[in-house]
Amino acid sequence: LRIPRRLEGDVGECGCWNGSCTVNLSLACALTKRTLLVCDSFEGLPQPTAEEAREIRVDPFEGYAVETWEKGAYHSEGGLEGVKRAVKQFGNPQTCRFVKGYFRDTLPRLETTAIVFIFEDADLASSVEEIVRHLWPKLQARCKFYCHEPWSVNVVSLFFDRHWWDTHMGTPPPGFYGSGRGIMVGFRYAWIGYAEKRER
Numbered sequence: 001l002r003i004p005r006r007l008e009g010d011v012g013e014c015g016c017w018n019g020s021c022t023v024n025l026s027l028a029c030a031l032t033k034r035t036l037l038v039c040d041s042f043e044g045l046p047q048p049t050a051e052e053a054r055e056i057r058v059d060p061f062e063g064y065a066v067e068t069w070e071k072g073a074y075h076s077e078g079g080l081e082g083v084k085r086a087v088k089q090f091g092n093p094q095t096c097r098f099v100k101g102y103f104r105d106t107l108p109r110l111e112t113t114a115i116v117f118i119f120e121d122a123d124l125a126s127s128v129e130e131i132v133r134h135l136w137p138k139l140q141a142r143c144k145f146y147c148h149e150p151w152s153v154n155v156v157s158l159f160f161d162r163h164w165w166d167t168h169m170g171t172p173p174p175g176f177y178g179s180g181r182g183i184m185v186g187f188r189y190a191w192i193g194y195a196e197k198r199e200r
Contacts, residue, residue, distance in 0.1 A: 001028060009116035009140050010035045014103060014131045015148070017074055019083035021119060023091035030092040034116070039099040039106060042083065044075030045123060046102050052125050057151050059181070069124060103127055107134035114138055118145045125154035132158065133168055141199040145174075150182040150193030159195045174198060 011034050016022045022038055029036045048069040057065045076083050080100055087093045099106050103122070107130060115138045122128050128147070139145060149155040158164065159176040166172070177183060178193025 001032065003032070003116050003143065005032065007116055007140055007143075009114035009138075009143070010037050010112045012037045012039065012112075012115050012118045012135055013120075014039045014107075014118065014135070015074075015121035015123070015127070016040045016076070016083055017121065018077050019086035019091075021121070022083060022087055022096070025119060026087055026091035026093065026095045029095035034095070035097055035112075036095045037099055037110065037112060037115075038083070038096050039103065039110070040076065040080075040083070041102050042076045042080040042100055044072035045069060046104075046127065047071045048124055049126055052154055055152060055154055059151070074123065103130040103134070107131065110134065112138060114140055116140050116143045118143075119148075120146065121148035123149065125152065125158065128155050129158055136169065136197065139197045141197055144194045144196050146192055146194045147176070148192055150176070150178045150180060150191065156193070171198075 011025060011029055013022060013025055013036060016038055025036050053069055055067045057067050078085065080098060084093065087096060099110060115135060118135055118139060120128060120131050122131060147155065156176050156179050160173050162173055174195040174197060176193055176195050181189035182191040182193050
């Protein structure tokens with residue numbers, strides 16, 4: 001809501017599960033007269049790479065846990081139509097454009113010229129890399145890429161990888177705010193971190 005209205009661009013959601021964040025983002029987009037691009041396979045995760053199939057989650061308060069990722073996990077209940085029903089019941093479907101498919105297939109040809117806000121909940125580092133590769137160039141300067149995996153070393157390290165950013169973006173890495181448990185909202189951690197695009 002604080003993004004200047006004069007700044008043109010859509011809102012991108014990558015990974016929506018059952019659509020609860022989609023509902024909230026659709027309402028924000030209705031207030032700001034923006035389009036919400038809802039990108040998801042609606043069939044769950046793609047096949048994880050061997051390196052990312054298991055990942056240790058470290059929580060300073062709760063200790064260690066092992067995340068195991070499998071193809072099809074976190075699929076939307078009811079698929080695309082289930083998410084559409086949730087948005088129709090609680091959100092504003094007029095703001096939404098649904099983009100079905102894996103990120104590697106859909107994001108290279110996503111029809112948008114500019115983005116002002118990205119909310120990503122993709123779980124796998126390889127999926128987050130696809131999102132960054134294709135949407136970061138369209139993200140407006142001083143806008144944010146919100147990430148739902150601030151605990152993940154695999155994901156967060158991408159935002160500090162000098163070689164990757166120099167090779168693929170031609171810029172220094174943006175860094176990441178909220179590594180570990182995410183950013184503070186009030187007196188609680190939100191389990192969401194973000195990277196901000198610098199002005200050139």
